[in-house]
Amino acid sequence: MSRTLSRASVADAVRVEIPGVPSRGATLRLTASDERANAPDAAPKRSGAGAKPKPVDKKAAKKTGKKAGKKAGKGRGSSSRKDATPMAARLDRHVLYEHSVQAVESEIDFVDDTFKDLRGRRARTLREDFCGTANTSCEWVRRRPTNVAIGVDLDAEVLAWGARHNVGRLKPAARKRVSLREENVLTVNTEPVDAVLAMNFSYWIFKTRDQLREYFRSVRDSLAPGGVFFMDCYGGSEAHKEVREKRKIEEGVRGGFTYVWDQSRYDPISGEMQCYIHFHFSDGSKMNRAFSYNWRLWSLPEIRELLAEAGFVRSTVYWEGTEEDTGEGDGEFVPAERGDADPAWICYIVAEK
Numbered sequence: 001m002s003r004t005l006s007r008a009s010v011a012d013a014v015r016v017e018i019p020g021v022p023s024r025g026a027t028l029r030l031t032a033s034d035e036r037a038n039a040p041d042a043a044p045k046r047s048g049a050g051a052k053p054k055p056v057d058k059k060a061a062k063k064t065g066k067k068a069g070k071k072a073g074k075g076r077g078s079s080s081r082k083d084a085t086p087m088a089a090r091l092d093r094h095v096l097y098e099h100s101v102q103a104v105e106s107e108i109d110f111v112d113d114t115f116k117d118l119r120g121r122r123a124r125t126l127r128e129d130f131c132g133t134a135n136t137s138c139e140w141v142r143r144r145p146t147n148v149a150i151g152v153d154l155d156a157e158v159l160a161w162g163a164r165h166n167v168g169r170l171k172p173a174a175r176k177r178v179s180l181r182e183e184n185v186l187t188v189n190t191e192p193v194d195a196v197l198a199m200n201f202s203y204w205i206f207k208t209r210d211q212l213r214e215y216f217r218s219v220r221d222s223l224a225p226g227g228v229f230f231m232d233c234y235g236g237s238e239a240h241k242e243v244r245e246k247r248k249i250e251e252g253v254r255g256g257f258t259y260v261w262d263q264s265r266y267d268p269i270s271g272e273m274q275c276y277i278h279f280h281f282s283d284g285s286k287m288n289r290a291f292s293y294n295w296r297l298w299s300l301p302e303i304r305e306l307l308a309e310a311g312f313v314r315s316t317v318y319w320e321g322t323e324e325d326t327g328e329g330d331g332e333f334v335p336a337e338r339g340d341a342d343p344a345w346i347c348y349i350v351a352e353k
């Protein structure tokens with residue numbers, strides 16, 4: 001399979017994170033005014049919500065920017081033609097991120113189905129590490145009335161945004177089943193959960209084997225017996241290059257916008273990379289460095305060795321299949337022992353307690 005770099009889409013970090021930052025320990029609750037502002041009737045609805053079937057192809061969804069239930073046109077980040085303020089100044093970077101990077105419906109499809117395959121039952125409790133706007137946690141509680149999610153993130157600003165715009169838009173019964181914790185994933189103490197997620201490569205903020213092993217150990221300790229840890233990973237020769245990739249996103253903003261994935265710096269000696277997301281708009285304005293990522297580019301064997309050292313009994317790579325016609329990934333991720341030397345691959349890693 002072959003794919004463009006921008007398929008290896010990224011997660012949300014507006015600042016350079018410092019592993020080991022002490023926990024602040026707060027659980028975020030919506031205020032009454034937040035709840036009013038975001039009550040389903042008061043809030044501008046996500047356009048076309050629920051109108052389309054879920055995509056089964058996580059990668060195609062990322063690539064095309066299409067997500068379940070969303071239509072191009074006026075949405076949370078949409079613009080008004082009358083407004084003379086440059087689009088870059090008035091659009092919300094979190095909205096743009098969710099439209100261009102995330103495909104939470106297909107991600108949760110994968111988690112839900114894989115857990116059932118492995119354990120013969122449905123997972124109920126899920127912790128979303130590095131949750132950012134908690135979009136994935138919200139998708140989890142929408143799935144079943146028994147589902148419960150805990151989102152963990154260090155950044156109070158992004159959590160507040162997620163509480164207001166995502167948790168606040170859930171139906172009241174579902175809203176009660178999400179809690180957001182402003183804490184460090186290394187030290188957060190949560191009830192044992194069925195599944196922990198670390199998606200969009202967030203765990204790459206840990207730059208040494210010791211730090212990453214420590215994180216994996218803490219995840220293992222947080223899982224209930226039989227619990228499963230899900231993460232994603234990308235790589236291939238393109239991942240080692242200093243390149244920019246642009247992708248037109250047609251939804252969320254009238255006239256669309258351009259998502260730019262910028263692998264700005266890669267250091268082959270330390271393995272560290274500096275990446276950014278920029279957004280470009282049809283009025284010529286730009287939102288540069290809307291998100292910044294200072295990561296180590298980890299390889300699959302390194303990650304799996306550390307998972308084993310952290311005590312996981314098994315880790316499995318779920319490799320993406322290939323569409324015959326295009327040679328592109330088909331969005332179906334299946335357990336694999338061998339991959340191919342694709343220039344830009346993306347996969348899931350599933351680790352069992």
Ligand SMILES: C[S@@+](CC[C@H](N)C(=O)[O-])C[C@H]1O[C@@H](n2cnc3c(N)ncnc32)[C@H](O)[C@@H]1O
Pocket residue numbers: 010011012013014017018019020021101102129130131132133136152153154155158183184185186198199200201202205
């Ligand atoms: C990469 S993203 C999250 C994106 C989201 N998970 C997704 O799938 O798109 C990074 C998030 O991790 C948070 N973060 C970074 N270091 C952290 C830590 N040690 N503990 C908790 N959150 C952390 C940042 O505040 C940021 O919101």
